[in-house]
Amino acid sequence: MNMRTVFGATIATVLLPLAVAAQDWRGWNIHPEGYPNSAALDQFVAEVNATTDLNLQIFHGGVLGSQPDAIEQVRNNALEFGQFNMGPMGPIIPTTNVLSLPFIFSGVDHMHKAMDGDVGEIFAAAMEPEGIVPLAWYDAGSRSFYNSKRPIMTPADVEGLKLRVMNNDLFVDMVAQLGGNATPMAFAEVYQSLKTGVIDGAENNYPSYESTGHFEVAGFYSVTDHLIIPECLCVSSAAWNNLDDATKDAVRAAAQNSAQTQRQLWAEREEESLSKVEAAGAKVNEVENKVAFQEKMAPVYENFLASNPDMASVIEAIQAAN
Ligand code: GTR
Numbered sequence: 508m509n510m511r512t513v514f515g516a517t518i519a520t521v522l523l524p525l526a527v528a529a530q531d532w533r534g535w536n537i538h539p540e541g542y543p544n545s546a547a548l549d550q551f552v553a554e555v556n557a558t559t560d561l562n563l564q565i566f567h568g569g570v571l572g573s574q575p576d577a578i579e580q581v582r583n584n585a586l587e588f589g590q591f592n593m594g595p596m597g598p599i600i601p602t603t604n605v606l607s608l609p610f611i612f613s614g615v616d617h618m619h620k621a622m623d624g625d626v627g628e629i630f631a632a633a634m635e636p637e638g639i640v641p642l643a644w645y646d647a648g649s650r651s652f653y654n655s656k657r658p659i660m661t662p663a664d665v666e667g668l669k670l671r672v673m674n675n676d677l678f679v680d681m682v683a684q685l686g687g688n689a690t691p692m693a694f695a696e697v698y699q700s701l702k703t704g705v706i707d708g709a710e711n712n713y714p715s716y717e718s719t720g721h722f723e724v725a726g727f728y729s730v731t732d733h734l735i736i737p738e739c740l741c742v743s744s745a746a747w748n749n750l751d752d753a754t755k756d757a758v759r760a761a762a763q764n765s766a767q768t769q770r771q772l773w774a775e776r777e778e779e780s781l782s783k784v785e786a787a788g789a790k791v792n793e794v795e796n797k798v799a800f801q802e803k804m805a806p807v808y809e810n811f812l813a814s815n816p817d818m819a820s821v822i823e824a825i826q827a828a829n
Contacts, residue, residue: 532587532746534565535577537694542567542718543776544590544645544738547769551740554761559754563588573693575599575674582638584745592647592738593630594673602633605821607677608811609804612735613829615648619770621828622737629821634739640747641739642762646773647712649732653721654708655701658792659729662686662803671697671709680810681733684803694719701725710734714773717780722789730793731800740765 580586597604612618622644666686672678682689701724
């Protein structure tokens, strides 16, 4: 062993306990400042910093990387917290895929009822051993398709469209059942891909359709409401297990307060975003026969249950919560 290694090892041994004692937490968020989720996270950070010894910092705008990468980083405790959609969580924690099944919730109220009650506990129990503790559930409204080619009125209108989806094979299957071609892609790449015609469209809620500027380059938004996917305010299990009980209570309370704020801001932002995209010339159309889309999703459920037979009871628990 040369002196350098000895010196390096000595420094590491001395610094490690100090780093743990400092309890600085870094958090990931994909959305820009001012978005409902970002404002709610700012509130969470301020409340935790005021009521505990922790020192939280949140990084907005996805500057700490893509969502699938950030989920891994929180699992590995390279980041201590993040605000995640359950869509990209599915490939990592299979139980959470149930939340990404098309039309699994009849509406946002159903989703709230399920996630705030016993059903939420099913997902928390599946996530914690995988390195992620969900502390509160945020709203992400419902997702619908948008594209640059034509309004979608019936499933046949999706045929041949190249659509970006979040990173999860379930969404690839979902689009395939409608005759479209799905491309999983990071959120940050979608605008440019729409602009250059690499893809024809994507799917999201009004606030994200608006905040990303996707409405500028994909002006037909068709209200299919095919996905209602909750999002979590999540902490790494390692960081969480390091806390004493009083701090855990304070952090959880702050997370739940932030979720209440997020849901209020969300409802307001949905309306604002819809007005903004329509004023800018986007054409938003209602879809009269949503059941036609729902019926096309039967094979998605069959395929999912064929490879995850134990998920039938979770689907039933969600249905029972309605
Ligand atoms: C948004 C969601 C983000 C991200 C994004 C996407 O609605 O809030 O977390 O999942 O959609 O489509 O990638």
